[in-house]
Amino acid sequence: MGASVPFIIAVAFAAAYLHVRVPSRRRSGGGLARLILAGGACLVLLYGAYELSVQREFKPENLPIRIDLLFIGPALVGLLVLGVIAYIYGLSAPKAASVPGAAPTAPPKTVAGPTGALAIEQADERLAHLLPKKKNGQNN
Secondary structure, eight states: OOSSHHHHHHHHHHHHHHHHHOTTTBOSOOHHHHHHHHHHHHHHHHHHHHHHHHHHHSOTTTOOOOTHHHHHHHHHHHHHHHHHHHHHHHHTSOBOOOOTTOOOOOOOOEEEETTEEEEHHHHHHHHGGGSOOOBTTBOO
């Protein structure tokens, strides 16, 4: 591989990560896909730096056979395949529900309680015993 190819692949991984990460398109899910894409971008950048150092240190006429590529090549191909699968999986993560013209629903209102946050309805039920009792349909 040329010296610039790993950096181009790293940019592709980073772009795929950002495309999957866009918060306005995705509600949740795809965390593993984002991790694989971000990790893949970092690994390919590291490989690019390694390749540059090898090309500066050893000239092709001095080192005709590189044994390290016997191990690095299949690992990079596997990483590329895993990155494509992660990208496709990340795009299929659940999208935020949106209906044109509909207002988003607000989360239920909560109040702080001794055991954590409670919904307003639950707090009303728990405090109902403090209200005065009704006698013959009249309030006291």
